[in-house]
Amino acid sequence: MKPTIAVIAPGEMGAAIGARLRSGAARVLTSLQGRSAASVRRAAAAGLEAVDDAELMQAEVFLSIVPPDQALPLAQRFAALAGAGGRLPLYVDLNAIEPQTVQRVEAVIMAAGGRFVDGCIIGFPPGVEGDGPTLYLSGAVGELGQLLSTHGLMTRVMDAPSGAASALKMAYSGISKGLIALGASMLLAAERHGVLPCLLDELGQSQPELLQRFQRAVPSMLPKAYRWAPEMREIEAFIGTDWPESGIYAAMARFYERIAGLDADDASFQRLRRPGGERS
């Protein structure tokens, strides 16, 4: 029998995961309450069934795939819906949050009488590049890994307590999204100093793999900067403010906030949209 999975997911990743589960023969529900027009379009395109809150809570599994700063508010909304009693979906937090935020989310779910699994998503959305992402799961995973992989998602169950999947995400993202912050910062600074063409030439010769990465990933960062900023704050907390390196990510959060606030006709925005200069 088809399992029913609720995906609360305003973005590209969540919609694509919902679509993959659906093509993997699961029934996939979502809520469109308070969503942007873009999210409504994405959910429809992905074939997700928009239902009311009562029906949402009939699902077996509830996947939270939202920007990091919405992870706790979503759990609080779930807890409020759970108030009527009865069996609740298993709550799976797949967001880019650090282990202490995971604990806060978990505490909200447990207090509402729910069951909780910590997870994270590493990789591109299904259908964007490669085979789709890997979902890491830690804590009391039970049959969840099996269920999700049967219905089309690559999963990896960690032999580790709740929080480990999110810790892995923080470390991985600190490298991959951190690198994009370095590239974008240095492209902008090099241009201000009049040496951008030289920098691109030198990178092309001595660091071609980094140049290619910047040319692909810096433009695609622009529409995501609004959620990368809170993700950097999570990484700052993941490191711990006793360690000086936490300040790297505090500054990256401010950088991504600045980028997220740029108008599309701002010179910095234009530069980052075409990191190869006028040639691309």
Added chain:
Amino acid sequence: MKPTIAVIAPGEMGAAIGARLRSGAARVLTSLQGRSAASVRRAAAAGLEAVDDAELMQAEVFLSIVPPDQALPLAQRFAALAGAGGRLPLYVDLNAIEPQTVQRVEAVIMAAGGRFVDGCIIGFPPGVEGDGPTLYLSGAVGELGQLLSTHGLMTRVMDAPSGAASALKMAYSGISKGLIALGASMLLAAERHGVLPCLLDELGQSQPELLQRFQRAVPSMLPKAYRWAPEMREIEAFIGTDWPESGIYAAMARFYERIAGLDADDASFQRLRRPGGERS
């Protein structure tokens, strides 16, 4: 006729550049005043002639290759030596300093009646990996590029004012040395959270080129962290503190200061010496 070049260079890069010039049929002088035993050994192994200050000033070219925080003090020492009058070597600053620091160094040299060229070094020391580094030169370069390339160094003369070579170095180094700070920070944080083996596995699968880079470059960073710290401060100033991303490099400076201060038996030091975990 053999040109005479003075190289003031306490480190591996400077000694290797001196050795390359020497094998390229130049006479290479150095000063051992105030140097560590390691620097004295390196200079001797590279075949550099240690001379007194008066003879040093007879060279045609004077290359400054020191940690960033010693660039200005070395220029001041040169200016003091220049006091007696007469023809001075062309002063070439090859250090990882930002354009405003270059201006300060240049002003000291000009006030002493000297001539100045801004340069930078990108790549590994000659003999370490690949063909050796490229020396970028900007400003009033004259015949200097020709001279250095004739005697064994790869040079690239930029059609740009003094400061451009150093600006290029800042942007390049902000990417390459910044990336190592991200990798080292995340290896340490992942270990504190018990997920280092998972991180290494995931990087090995999805980012093998970054994992290989960290495994090679994080251990070799440890003895250089003392000079990477002031280099990060230069990059902070290169960006300008009006831009939030300058804080990334301020924090990296503090991180590299912390690493430079670690005892070899500290757990963080041990971890960074073997980023592949116990397996390597």
